[in-house]
Amino acid sequence: xxxxxxxxxxxxxxxxxxxxxxxxxxxxxxxxxxxxxxxxxxxxxxxxxxxxxxxxxxxxxxxxxxxxxxxxxxxxxxxxxxxxxxxxxxxxxxxxxxxxxxxxxxxxxxxxxxxxxxxxxxxxxxxxxxxxxxxxxxxxxxxxxxxxxxxxxxxxxxxxxxxxxxxxxxxxxxxxxxxxxxxx
Numbered sequence: 527x528x529x530x531x532x533x534x535x536x537x538x539x540x541x542x543x544x545x546x547x548x549x550x551x552x553x554x555x556x557x558x559x560x561x562x563x564x565x566x567x568x569x570x571x572x573x574x575x576x577x578x579x580x581x582x583x584x585x586x587x588x589x590x591x592x593x594x595x596x597x598x599x600x601x602x603x604x605x606x607x608x609x610x611x612x613x614x615x616x617x618x619x620x621x622x623x624x625x626x627x628x629x630x631x632x633x634x635x636x637x638x639x640x641x642x643x644x645x646x647x648x649x650x651x652x653x654x655x656x657x658x659x660x661x662x663x664x665x666x667x668x669x670x671x672x673x674x675x676x677x678x679x680x681x682x683x684x685x686x687x688x689x690x691x692x693x694x695x696x697x698x699x700x701x702x703x704x705x706x707x708x709x710x
Contacts, residue, residue: 560582560584560585560588560601561710562584562601562709563708564582564707564708564710565578565580565582565603565605565708566579566707567607567703567705568703569683569685569701569702570701571699571701571702572700573611573655574610574615574654574699576607576609576610577608578608578622579605579607580605580606581603581604582601582603582628583603583604585600586627587599594635596631596632597632598630598632599629599630600628600629602625602627602628603626603627603628603642606622606623608620608621609653609699611653612654615655616652616654617650617654618654620650620653622646623646623647624644624645624646624665626644626667628667636672636673637670637672638670638672639669639670640681640683641667643665643667644664646662646663646664646665646687647662647663648663656697657695658688658695659692659693659695660689663687663688663689664689666685667684667685668684669682669684669705677709677710678707679706679707679709680706680707681704681705681707682702682703682704683702683703683705684700686700687700
């Protein structure tokens with residue numbers, strides 16, 4: 527089985543849950559600015575897994591569209607993640623720390639689309655048989671999701687981490703993640 531088929535077979539439950547979750551959403555999002563939250567994220571990549579705990583700031587800026595066109599928020603996210611490589615890949619683990627600003631568009635009070643780019647730092651420059659060259663990396667993220675209630679949301683996020691060719695080699699690390707956020 528090639529690596530793409532393996533990744534697809536491992537992420538199928540995540541994709542299914544993310545597709546079904548929006549239809550299960552029962553209550554609408556409050557109309558005011560976002561107050562912040564705590565997120566738990568689990569993801570898979572090519573021969574590795576990633577678990578993250580992140581704090582999201584209250585809205586740093588927001589814009590409420592007229593009618594039912596939703597709201598734009600800029601939020602900050604501080605996260606700590608643990609990476610685990612599969613099999614005998616070496617080094618088999620790494621920690622990562624990140625500070626990412628996000629633009630989140632809440633659509634019709636039920637669904638959202640988000641994107642963010644920011645700095646991250648790994649505790650290693652090698653992971654899972656890859657030489658990532660620098661501990662400093664950029665994280666590029668894009669995600670979609672649904673508000674399950676006024677205090678929680680479920681999302682799917684794709685993330686890419688690389689050093690933007692500051693140093694070679696620059697193979698990058700990609701991960702597809704399921705996110706649950708408790709909003710306070």
